[in-house]
Each structure stands twice: as C-alpha cells, then as structure tokens.
Amino acid sequence: MPDISLRDVSFSYPGGPRVLDRVSLEVERGSFLAVVGPSGCGKSTLLRLISGLSLPGEGTVSIGGTPVTGPAPGRSIVFQQGGLFPWLTARGNVAFALRKAKPGLSRAQAAEQAGAALVRVGLGDALSRYPGELSGGMAQRVAIARALAVGGEVLLLDEPFGALDPKNRQALQQLLLELWQAEGSTVVMVTHDIDEAILLSDRIAFFRPGGVGLTLPVRAPRPRDPAEFLTSAECCVVRKRLIGLFYQYGEAVGETL
CATH class of the missing domain: 3.40.50.300 (P-loop containing nucleotide triphosphate hydrolases)
Incomplete structure (x- = not known):
C-alpha cells in the first residue's frame, strides 16, 4: 500500500x-x-x-x-523561510512545536527533546540564540530540527x-x-x-x-x-x-x- x-x-x-x-x-x-x-x-x-x-x-x-x-x-512541513517565531530561541521554537504536537509533554521534557534535536542538526552551540542571530543556513537547520523533533512518518x-x-x-x-x-x-x-x-x-x-x-x-x-x-x-x-x-x-x- x-x-x-x-x-x-x-x-x-x-x-x-x-x-x-x-x-x-x-x-x-x-x-x-x-x-x-x-x-x-x-x-x-x-x-x-x-x-x-x-x-x-x-x-x-x-x-x-x-x-x-x-x-x-x-506530518511535518518545512518552508523556504523556516517559519520561526522571532521572539523564541532556537530551542524555544522547537519546544513550542513539540508541546503543540504532544500536549502531554512538560516544559522540561519539551526543552530536553528540543535540545537533542538541535544537537542532531549541528546546532548544539546555538540553543539560546534567537532567529535574528542565526544565519539562513542555521535557521533552516532549526526548522529541520523542529520537524525531526515532532516526528512522524x-x-x-x-x-x-x-x-x-x-x-x-x-x-x-x-x-x-x-x-x-x-x-x-x-x-x-x-x-x-x-x-x-x-x-x-x-x-x-x-x-x-x-x-x-x-x-x-x-x-x-x-x-x-x-x-x-x-x-x-x-x-x-x-x-x-x-x-x-x-x-x-x-x-x-x-x-x-
């Protein structure tokens, strides 16, 4: 099928x-x-x-x-411009998506999983940076990490x-x-x-x-x-x-x- x-x-x-x-x-x-x-x-x-x-x-x-x-x-989607919230850090953007997709997660659990996803895409040193502090390539890595963290088929x-x-x-x-x-x-x-x-x-x-x-x-x-x-x-x-x-x-x- x-x-x-x-x-x-x-x-x-x-x-x-x-x-x-x-x-x-x-x-x-x-x-x-x-x-x-x-x-x-x-x-x-x-x-x-x-x-x-x-x-x-x-x-x-x-x-x-x-x-x-x-x-x-x-189902996760990544757009050309990333679609990041400018008032949230890289980890905050990923954690926000996680808590929307998985309402049972605590803030601490979402932050931990978001950090792990960002490490996977090579952004372990940028967890606390805001979108305005990221290059275009880094912002897209955050968007990919967000999709990865939310998971799905x-x-x-x-x-x-x-x-x-x-x-x-x-x-x-x-x-x-x-x-x-x-x-x-x-x-x-x-x-x-x-x-x-x-x-x-x-x-x-x-x-x-x-x-x-x-x-x-x-x-x-x-x-x-x-x-x-x-x-x-x-x-x-x-x-x-x-x-x-x-x-x-x-x-x-x-x-x-």
Missing part, C-alpha cells in the same frame, strides 16, 4: 481557476519524491493538501489508507534550501539525506532546482499547469557523490528530459542550464 495517495484530486482557491485538476499520485512508504515544475502549477498546493492545511474540492487524499481531513500528528518540504548559498545548500542536502535514511520517513520535496531533485530523490514528479505531467524514476544507488553523480550519464538523461519539459510549458530553468 502506498504511504501517500491522491485520487482524482481537484482544488481551486476562492474565485480562481482550478489549481489542480483530477490529479492522481502515489508515494511509496519510506521513499523520497521530488516535485518540480513551472511556477504557479500547484506544487505548494500539493503539500498543503497532503499536510491537511487545505482540503480538496474533489477527490481524496489519504495517508496510510486513512483520508486526510486536516492537520494531524505524523511524512516530511514535506517546500523549497527548503532555495534561499541558501551553494555551500549551505549542499551541507543541508546531505543532512536531510542522513536524517531521512535514519528516520525512514516518506519525503515529498518541492524544488525549482533540477539537479537537487535528481540528486536527492528516488522519483521526480513533473507538474504542469493543472497537475502531474509525468513521473521519472532515479534509479542510481546511494550514496550519491554530487561531483560524480551530477555529471553521470543517467543524471544527464533525466536532466535533459526535465529541461525540455520546462521549456515546453513556458518557463526557463535559470542557473540549472
């Missing part, structure tokens, strides 16, 4: 056209799906539907065979590394892979970076306006060394196919070219 299943899902924002039109998609348990496509074709909406932050106008979204009817424990990421410089992006890509492999979560990540999608995922879903255009498997074994894999024949074939689709639907792919 797939972990995440969308069946004939349609969605419109009030007063607007359909963002998704009869979309069907399945994501296997423990796999890593990357989602790419032109701007405005419903990629972020897909994550909102899986998380339960939005509900479909038609069709069904289910996780583990259970229909999604709203946000619930077991499904991790959703909406361009989590899009605002980072190449060095921080590569470091966080590797951190994400390590955490995913350790936790065994099902990951769905939206990205505009074709190479990032190919490097990280097991499968890539290309979204065209209205829904899924096609899905492409990435069969290369892991671990994948970026310097070698991104110049490999298999990577070049997948990259060429995706670039062609971007041009077909009217959006250049920028620096990826």
Whole structure:
C-alpha cells in the first residue's frame, strides 16, 4: 500500500481557476519524491493538501489508507523561510512545536527533546540564540530540527534550501539525506532546482499547469557523490528530459542550464 495517495484530486482557491485538476499520485512508504515544475502549477498546493492545511474540492487524499481531513500528528512541513517565531530561541521554537504536537509533554521534557534535536542538526552551540542571530543556513537547520523533533512518518518540504548559498545548500542536502535514511520517513520535496531533485530523490514528479505531467524514476544507488553523480550519464538523461519539459510549458530553468 502506498504511504501517500491522491485520487482524482481537484482544488481551486476562492474565485480562481482550478489549481489542480483530477490529479492522481502515489508515494511509496519510506521513499523520497521530488516535485518540480513551472511556477504557479500547484506544487505548494500539493503539500498543503497532503499536510491537511487545505482540503480538496474533489477527490481524496489519504495517508496510510486513512483520508486526510486536516492537520494531524505524523506530518511535518518545512518552508523556504523556516517559519520561526522571532521572539523564541532556537530551542524555544522547537519546544513550542513539540508541546503543540504532544500536549502531554512538560516544559522540561519539551526543552530536553528540543535540545537533542538541535544537537542532531549541528546546532548544539546555538540553543539560546534567537532567529535574528542565526544565519539562513542555521535557521533552516532549526526548522529541520523542529520537524525531526515532532516526528512522524511524512516530511514535506517546500523549497527548503532555495534561499541558501551553494555551500549551505549542499551541507543541508546531505543532512536531510542522513536524517531521512535514519528516520525512514516518506519525503515529498518541492524544488525549482533540477539537479537537487535528481540528486536527492528516488522519483521526480513533473507538474504542469493543472497537475502531474509525468513521473521519472532515479534509479542510481546511494550514496550519491554530487561531483560524480551530477555529471553521470543517467543524471544527464533525466536532466535533459526535465529541461525540455520546462521549456515546453513556458518557463526557463535559470542557473540549472
């Protein structure tokens, strides 16, 4: 049974056209799906539907065979800007999310678990720093630690590394892979970076306006060394196919070219 299943899902924002039109998609348990496509074709909406932050106008979204009817424990989402509360420390941000997800936790228990999660992402020396005192890469590590601490079987990421410089992006890509492999979560990540999608995922879903255009498997074994894999024949074939689709639907792919 797939972990995440969308069946004939349609969605419109009030007063607007359909963002998704009869979309069907399945994501296997423990796999890593990357989602790419032109701007405005419903990629972020897909994550909102899986998380339960939005509900479909038609069709069904289910996780583990259970229909999604709203946000619930077991699903974590990381946004591009991290979404940290500026008045809370790094540990405070993670602890706040923990107590919301697990109401039975005491403040002391939440603080202890938050600290442990931050240590796992390399921020053991930044527990008491506020978001304004963190670099972009550090803030995203806090957001990942928050998702990790809350736990769950499904991790959703909406361009989590899009605002980072190449060095921080590569470091966080590797951190994400390590955490995913350790936790065994099902990951769905939206990205505009074709190479990032190919490097990280097991499968890539290309979204065209209205829904899924096609899905492409990435069969290369892991671990994948970026310097070698991104110049490999298999990577070049997948990259060429995706670039062609971007041009077909009217959006250049920028620096990826």
